[in-house]
Each structure stands twice: as C-alpha cells, then as structure tokens.
Amino acid sequence: MTNPTPLHSRHRTVLPDWLALYYKHPIELTHGEGRHVWDADGNRYLDFFGGILTTMTAHALPEVTKAVSEQAGRIIHSSTLYLNRPMIELAERVAALSGIPDARVFFTTSGTEANDTALLLATTYRRSNQILAMRNSYHGRSFSTVSITGNRVWSPTSLSPLQTYYVQGAVRTRGPLAHLDDTAFTAAAVADLEDVLGQARGGVAALIAEPIQGVGGFTSPPDGLYGAFRKVLLEAEATHRAIQLARVAGAPLYVVHVSAEEAVAELAAARDKGLPVFGETCPQYLFLSTDNLEEPDFQGAKYVCSTPLRPREHQAALWRGLRTNDLQVVSTDHCPFCFRGQKELGRGDFSKIPNGLPGVNRMDLLHQAVLDGHISRRRWIEIACASPARMFGLYPQKGTIAPGSDADIVLYDPHAEQVISAETHHMNVDYSAYEGKRITGRVDTVLSRGELVIDQREFTGRAGHGAFVPRSTCQYL
CATH class of the missing domain: 3.40.640.10 (Type I PLP-dependent aspartate aminotransferase-like (Major domain))
Structure with missing residues (x-):
C-alpha cells in the first residue's frame, strides 16, 4: 500500500499531534457504500476502522441521503430553545420503548x-x-x-x-x-x-x-465483570441516596446493617461535612463472609441474611469505621430461623430461604475483638451499651452506671474461655452461625434494674420482670 506521505505531512502541519492516526502508514478513506469504504488506492474494506462500525446506518444509503436532503431543504438547524416536532415525536417513541416510568429523553x-x-x-x-x-x-x-x-x-x-x-x-x-x-x-x-x-x-x-x-x-x-462491579457499588449508591435525601429534608439519618467498605466511605464523607448521619453494623459482617455462603451440603443457607455477607476484605473497613466513630453501634440483628424445617425450605429454590441469623452472642464476640486488637475495651462498651442508649433516647436511664440510672450491670470474666455452640447457647434455634469458634471472655452475673437475673451463669429471672421503657429523641442531635 502506498503511503500518502504528502497528505500525512499536511496533517501533521495543521492538526494537533494528539489526533492520533491508525497504522504505521495511515490510510486516506475517500468514499463508502453500504458497509464498505475505499481508500485512495482503490482498496475496499469492511467498515470496522473505528473498532466498531462507525456508520451504523451504512454509507450512501438511499433512504438516509434522501431524508437528509429533505431535511436540509426545509431547515438546516433549529435550536432546542424552540419547539421541534420531529424531536418530540422521536423522544416519545424512545420513552415508550424504554419501559422506564416517567422517562426523559435527550439526543446527542x-x-x-x-x-x-x-x-x-x-x-x-x-x-x-x-x-x-x-x-x-x-x-x-x-x-x-x-x-x-x-x-x-x-x-x-x-x-x-x-x-x-x-x-x-x-x-x-x-x-x-x-x-x-x-x-x-x-x-x-x-x-x-x-x-x-x-x-x-x-x-x-x-x-x-x-x-x-x-x-x-x-x-x-x-x-459478569460489570455485574461484579455493580455489587460493589450498589450499597454505596443506596447509602449515598439516603444521605442526600436526608440532607435535602433536613433530617438525621441512621443507616442499619452497614456491611460494605464503600458504604462506610459514604458515611465518613457525610460526617466529615457535619451532616447528622450515623451507622451501625452487625456481628455477622465483622466475623463472617461470603466464604460461609459457599459452605457445601446447603450449609451456606444458614448464613443468608440482609444485607448479604460481603467478601472478607470488607471487614477491615468496618473495624476502622468503629474505631474512628464513623460507625457508632454494633447491633445483634437477632433474627433466628432453624436450619431444619425453615432454612431448608430453600432447597431447590434459594429465594425461599428465610432471611436472618441468630445473633445474641454479640457481647462475647466483641470482647474477642478487643483481645484481637480491633477495638479498645472502652470502645467495646461504647458501641454495645452507651452509644445505643444515647442513639435511641434511653440515656441516662440506660447506658451508664450512675445515681438515678437503672442498675443494669454485667459482671464479665475477661479470662474465661469458651467454644460457641448450639449445644450451649441460649437461643431457641438449632444452629449457631459461629459454631466451634473459640473465644475468651464470658458473662458471669447480670443485674437488671438492680435485680439478679443471671447468677454465676445460671438464669434466675422471673416472668413479668420486663418493663416498657419510653424513648426520647436521639441525644447525638
């Protein structure tokens, strides 16, 4: 193929150097017909020169050239500042075909x-x-x-x-x-x-x-690459939308079940701007991961919950958010379904798996996090006791040990060792999401409003002891 050196030289002289050309010997395209184009030497090519077909309607298509000629015969250009009937009619057709409620259409x-x-x-x-x-x-x-x-x-x-x-x-x-x-x-x-x-x-x-x-x-x-990207971005997008809606409404926001690093980043960014935005996470997002969902023999059904478990890599961001107070609370999210007879309903159809996990061993798991260096002992008490009481308008009746407050006190043995198991837990469910996990720390004695309800790990409470506690507004506002 002959290199059009004179034309190439003229291109370099008058056009910017960032207008890159294809091929060591650039091609001069002179005309096209249908799906094909020709160069100055008469060689014919299928028009894929832009990597994709550059003219999807084909070159020199009679129907197109006729329509363009008729358009040019009427008017060359009309600004969008004026009503344009053909544009509106085409937009109506596109909107109807899109299936998007209240669709808006623009043309480029x-x-x-x-x-x-x-x-x-x-x-x-x-x-x-x-x-x-x-x-x-x-x-x-x-x-x-x-x-x-x-x-x-x-x-x-x-x-x-x-x-x-x-x-x-x-x-x-x-x-x-x-x-x-x-x-x-x-x-x-x-x-x-x-x-x-x-x-x-x-x-x-x-x-x-x-x-x-x-x-x-x-x-x-x-x-599946873009689908995988979407999963990463989705919780962050939902969190961002909630933050912006709350901002516009002038309302505080409490985001539950934060599980993804990207959602933590949205909360942190909002709090850095001074917005009254708060977040909680749950034990399953701190200690479990998508690895558990992949357990064989349908055992992964035990871990189906909402929001779903994330890859283990997200856990570091959650712990960091708890340390920096971008997340303020760790809740139990206690929603137990037995594996036998309930979770098993999803065999053959995962959409029928009941959604939820047993989670009342939150305090012991968080104490293990203290020993593992994720949080301090003081922070353990804040995120499990003091912050929830302030967040939900129960402080100082709850969440502190002080004159006039309810004497809700736990005596905790930080050195006792235990293995979490459905055989020994105090939940009416036939499995533990943390079965076999060895931890250090255990509740020994519990007082509720000054009355002994657990004495040396034995339940001594009585029916009727519970009482309704009215809440006031969040004390962080």
Missing part, C-alpha cells in the same frame, strides 16, 4: 457529547466531581471526556474539571491481569475497584464504562 450527535451529558448529569446529581474510569479507555475529545480517557495517545492534557480514578477495565490482552482466567480476572478487577474506592473516600459521582471499547481495537470484559 456524537459519543463525545453523550458522555459529556452523562458526566454533567452524574456530577450534578451526586454533587461530586470524582469519576471512576477504565484504564486504556477512550470516551471522546471534549475537555471533560479527555479527562476521563485512560490512554495518553488520546489524552493531550492532564488538566481536568474532574478528579478521575482509573480502575481495571475490559482489556484482556495486556496488562498485569492478562494471564488470568476470566474468574480470576474478575476477582482481581473487583479487588482493584475496592482499593480505588477506599482512596476516593466516598462521594464518587459515577463509574463510566463502555462495554465494548473499540477505538483501540475490539476488546470486551469477561462475562
């Missing part, structure tokens, strides 16, 4: 403009300029799309209105993950995303992903 003339609009909508809605983009990706040539382009050939400037974090994308043929199979690739890409989100510390406006990145040649991700 290029992929660059579409991505610009997506960035504008996301950053405005999320009130954040932080964007997650794929490494080696290309999204257009405007100022904002260049700033999220992960390939320097198409990114002429490092200046940007956005703070962009790059995560592993769909490229399977090169990079540090190229040697992995699809399952391992997806796992490594998800771990990379979680690490980047930890750096962003909440407030990410969007992850921009084009499922087929064709500008650098065809490439697509392993099946």
Whole structure:
C-alpha cells in the first residue's frame, strides 16, 4: 500500500499531534457504500476502522441521503430553545420503548457529547466531581471526556474539571491481569475497584464504562465483570441516596446493617461535612463472609441474611469505621430461623430461604475483638451499651452506671474461655452461625434494674420482670 506521505505531512502541519492516526502508514478513506469504504488506492474494506462500525446506518444509503436532503431543504438547524416536532415525536417513541416510568429523553450527535451529558448529569446529581474510569479507555475529545480517557495517545492534557480514578477495565490482552482466567480476572478487577474506592473516600459521582471499547481495537470484559462491579457499588449508591435525601429534608439519618467498605466511605464523607448521619453494623459482617455462603451440603443457607455477607476484605473497613466513630453501634440483628424445617425450605429454590441469623452472642464476640486488637475495651462498651442508649433516647436511664440510672450491670470474666455452640447457647434455634469458634471472655452475673437475673451463669429471672421503657429523641442531635 502506498503511503500518502504528502497528505500525512499536511496533517501533521495543521492538526494537533494528539489526533492520533491508525497504522504505521495511515490510510486516506475517500468514499463508502453500504458497509464498505475505499481508500485512495482503490482498496475496499469492511467498515470496522473505528473498532466498531462507525456508520451504523451504512454509507450512501438511499433512504438516509434522501431524508437528509429533505431535511436540509426545509431547515438546516433549529435550536432546542424552540419547539421541534420531529424531536418530540422521536423522544416519545424512545420513552415508550424504554419501559422506564416517567422517562426523559435527550439526543446527542456524537459519543463525545453523550458522555459529556452523562458526566454533567452524574456530577450534578451526586454533587461530586470524582469519576471512576477504565484504564486504556477512550470516551471522546471534549475537555471533560479527555479527562476521563485512560490512554495518553488520546489524552493531550492532564488538566481536568474532574478528579478521575482509573480502575481495571475490559482489556484482556495486556496488562498485569492478562494471564488470568476470566474468574480470576474478575476477582482481581473487583479487588482493584475496592482499593480505588477506599482512596476516593466516598462521594464518587459515577463509574463510566463502555462495554465494548473499540477505538483501540475490539476488546470486551469477561462475562459478569460489570455485574461484579455493580455489587460493589450498589450499597454505596443506596447509602449515598439516603444521605442526600436526608440532607435535602433536613433530617438525621441512621443507616442499619452497614456491611460494605464503600458504604462506610459514604458515611465518613457525610460526617466529615457535619451532616447528622450515623451507622451501625452487625456481628455477622465483622466475623463472617461470603466464604460461609459457599459452605457445601446447603450449609451456606444458614448464613443468608440482609444485607448479604460481603467478601472478607470488607471487614477491615468496618473495624476502622468503629474505631474512628464513623460507625457508632454494633447491633445483634437477632433474627433466628432453624436450619431444619425453615432454612431448608430453600432447597431447590434459594429465594425461599428465610432471611436472618441468630445473633445474641454479640457481647462475647466483641470482647474477642478487643483481645484481637480491633477495638479498645472502652470502645467495646461504647458501641454495645452507651452509644445505643444515647442513639435511641434511653440515656441516662440506660447506658451508664450512675445515681438515678437503672442498675443494669454485667459482671464479665475477661479470662474465661469458651467454644460457641448450639449445644450451649441460649437461643431457641438449632444452629449457631459461629459454631466451634473459640473465644475468651464470658458473662458471669447480670443485674437488671438492680435485680439478679443471671447468677454465676445460671438464669434466675422471673416472668413479668420486663418493663416498657419510653424513648426520647436521639441525644447525638
């Protein structure tokens, strides 16, 4: 093929150097017909030069050229400041076909403009300029799309209105993950995303992903990669929405069952801004993980709960949130179903597994966390006793030892050793989620309003001792 050296030289002279050209000997395309294009030397090609078909309606299609000619014969351009009947009619058709309730439709003339609009909508809605983009990706040539382009050939400037974090994308043929199979690739890409989100510390406006990145040649991700990304982002998105709704309403917010690192980051970011936002987590998210859901012989059904268990890697963020007071409470989430006759209802159809775990051994598990170095002994008492009482308007009647307060006192042996088991626990359920776990620390004696209810590990309470306790408002507000 002849290299069009004169034309190439003229290109270099008058056009910016970041307008990259394909091939060592760039091709001059002169005309097209249908799905094919021709170069200046008369060679015919199937039009995949942009990595994807650049003209989806085909070149020189009579129906298209006729419609364009008729349009040009009426009016060249009409601003969106005026009513445009064809645009409205097309928008109505698109909205009806979308299936989205109350859909809104907008039109763009290029992929660059579409991505610009997506960035504008996301950053405005999320009130954040932080964007997650794929490494080696290309999204257009405007100022904002260049700033999220992960390939320097198409990114002429490092200046940007956005703070962009790059995560592993769909490229399977090169990079540090190229040697992995699809399952391992997806796992490594998800771990990379979680690490980047930890750096962003909440407030990410969007992850921009084009499922087929064709500008650098065809490439697509392993099946399920974007689904795995969605699972990571979903709890953070729900938490962010709740925070923003509470902010607009001028209301405090208490987020239950926080289980994901990204949700903790959203809470931390909101609290750093002074918003009255609080969070709790539960023992299962601190001590169990998706590994338990994979236990064989349907044993994983024992661990089905909401929100679901997360990979073990999320636990460090939860412990950190408890230490920094971005999470204030550890609740029991006690919702027991027996394995036999109840959890087993889901055999053959997981959607029928009753949702919940037994969890009243919270205090012992948290004491073990003290010994393991996750929290201090003082913090143990705060997150299990004092903070819940203040959070739910029970302090100082509850949550402290002081004159005038209820004498709710636990005498705890910090040196006693025990093995958690359904054989010895005090719950009316036939399994323990922590069966066989060895821990140090055990309740010895309990007083409720000054009355002995457990004496040297023997229950001495009586029916009718319980009493209704009215609550006031949260004392952290």
